[in-house]
Amino acid sequence: MVTPLTCVFALRPLGQARRRIGAGHTFPHVRQAAVPFFLSPDGEVRVSARLEADHLFKVFGRRQDEAVERLRAGADREELRADGTTAAVIDASFTVDPGQIFVVMGLSGSGKSTLLRMLNGLLEPTAGHVRFDGRDLTALGDRELREVRARKISMVFQHFALFPHRSVLDNAAYGLAVQGVPRAEREKRAARALELCGLAGWETSWPDELSGGMQQRVGLARALATDADLLLMDESFSALDPLIRRDMQDQLLTLQKTLKKTIVFITHDLNEAMRLGDRIAVMRDGRIVQNGTAEDILLRPADDYVASFIQDVDRSRVLTAGAVMDTSVTADAPLCRCETASPTTPFAELCAISARVPHRVSVVDGAGRLVGVVPQQRLVGFLGDGPADPVPCDAPDGKVAAHA
Numbered sequence: 001m002v003t004p005l006t007c008v009f010a011l012r013p014l015g016q017a018r019r020r021i022g023a024g025h026t027f028p029h030v031r032q033a034a035v036p037f038f039l040s041p042d043g044e045v046r047v048s049a050r051l052e053a054d055h056l057f058k059v060f061g062r063r064q065d066e067a068v069e070r071l072r073a074g075a076d077r078e079e080l081r082a083d084g085t086t087a088a089v090i091d092a093s094f095t096v097d098p099g100q101i102f103v104v105m106g107l108s109g110s111g112k113s114t115l116l117r118m119l120n121g122l123l124e125p126t127a128g129h130v131r132f133d134g135r136d137l138t139a140l141g142d143r144e145l146r147e148v149r150a151r152k153i154s155m156v157f158q159h160f161a162l163f164p165h166r167s168v169l170d171n172a173a174y175g176l177a178v179q180g181v182p183r184a185e186r187e188k189r190a191a192r193a194l195e196l197c198g199l200a201g202w203e204t205s206w207p208d209e210l211s212g213g214m215q216q217r218v219g220l221a222r223a224l225a226t227d228a229d230l231l232l233m234d235e236s237f238s239a240l241d242p243l244i245r246r247d248m249q250d251q252l253l254t255l256q257k258t259l260k261k262t263i264v265f266i267t268h269d270l271n272e273a274m275r276l277g278d279r280i281a282v283m284r285d286g287r288i289v290q291n292g293t294a295e296d297i298l299l300r301p302a303d304d305y306v307a308s309f310i311q312d313v314d315r316s317r318v319l320t321a322g323a324v325m326d327t328s329v330t331a332d333a334p335l336c337r338c339e340t341a342s343p344t345t346p347f348a349e350l351c352a353i354s355a356r357v358p359h360r361v362s363v364v365d366g367a368g369r370l371v372g373v374v375p376q377q378r379l380v381g382f383l384g385d386g387p388a389d390p391v392p393c394d395a396p397d398g399k400v401a402a403h404a
């Protein structure tokens with residue numbers, strides 16, 4: 001259980017703050033910090049996650065509290081369905097750090113949209129809590145919740161949701177109009193957001209004059225114009241053609257480098273999840289069955305269900321040197337003066353380096369220390385489905401015995 005603290009700690013070294021307070025102590029009289037801190041159960045002061053889902057359940061139908069108890073005791077969706085109750089989301093917990101893209105991935109009906117609607121308060125959880133910057137959204141009244149939604153949270157939908165009789169500029173400025181921002185300022189901010197999304201010059205056009213990809217850019221610009229910290233994106237690129245979809249993914253990643261929003265992105269496409277997600281939660285039948293990085297999911301799938309998803313993923317697009325390196329070899333400096341890789345070097349570039357150096361590739365961190373090595377055979381191994389380590393051979397020098 002985490003306890004939100006306040007900005008007072010931001011002014012002190014963390015060690016000092018830790019000595020001055022006990023676990024569970026709060027300071028209700030001090031203004032809430034933009035990035036709150038909390039005391040972990042082991043007494044450490046840590047920066048809080050921007051968004052936290054804490055054991056969320058959403059049940060539709062009859063006797064919902066009883067259904068939650070049964071789900072907590074291990075019942076699954078099918079057992080409840082027999083009683084006319086739908087368990088849309090079951091015991092979902094995760095945190096999203098400031099500036100992270102958190103992807104929720106799952107097949108149709110797995111509970112993604114219901115989860116997203118609980119995150120912005122459109123649906124009340126049957127049990128559990130949603131915290132945003134340490135504030136419990138589930139405890140807010142309607143007015144406060146509307147205020148948080150208008151100022152702090154933006155949604156980007158799959159079907160653009162543009163107003164056909166408003167100009168592109170007015171559409172992009174819509175969220176600001178809801179906030180009551182004066183016309184001149186909202187038009188300035190909307191124009192800037194359109195420019196960020198590559199739509200400068202289209203301000204006076206109508207939505208139906210734009211292609212699908214461009215309409216989705218207007219949706220994105222509308223979300224960015226409000227300056228909301230949290231962006232919730234529900235299958236935002238799913239209606240686009242594959243090439244345009246990829247283009248939008250690139251654009252989002254480029255924008256994110258400078259804007260550093262906190263993003264929850266819903267998709268049923270694992271390749272999209274792997275491209276965008278700093279972390280990915282895989283949902284099945286209402287439950288999160290794995291929450292990890294793209295590399296975790298690819299290299300260490302939690303179960304056969306997740307493993308079946310990753311069969312068609314192009315590993316070379318996801319893996320980095322950090323994921324494939326052998327960490328049993330480390331040192332204060334690279335092993336020689338040959339070209340090196342960093343832990344974030346993409347797999348394809350690592351292969352190119354490996355082709356250029358006459359031995360295994362040294363992987364070096366930002367401080368110039370050797371953090372691992374990648375032998376060539378390991379690279380080849382990671383492209384397949386099985387483990388990448390060599391197995392013993394009864395002819396270790398590799399000679400082929402001639403048969404008479």
Ligand SMILES: Nc1ncnc2c1ncn2[C@@H]1O[C@H](COP(=O)(O)OP(=O)(O)OP(=O)(O)O)[C@@H](O)[C@H]1O
Nearest residue numbers: 060086087088106107108109110111112113114115
């Ligand atoms: N208002 C509702 N009343 C009853 N059942 C609902 C309601 N909303 C969703 N459900 C059910 O909850 C489950 C999860 O639905 P949800 O829409 O969250 O899944 P999803 O993963 O977003 O699916 P999709 O990708 O098709 O949108 C489904 O079985 C759905 O039928």
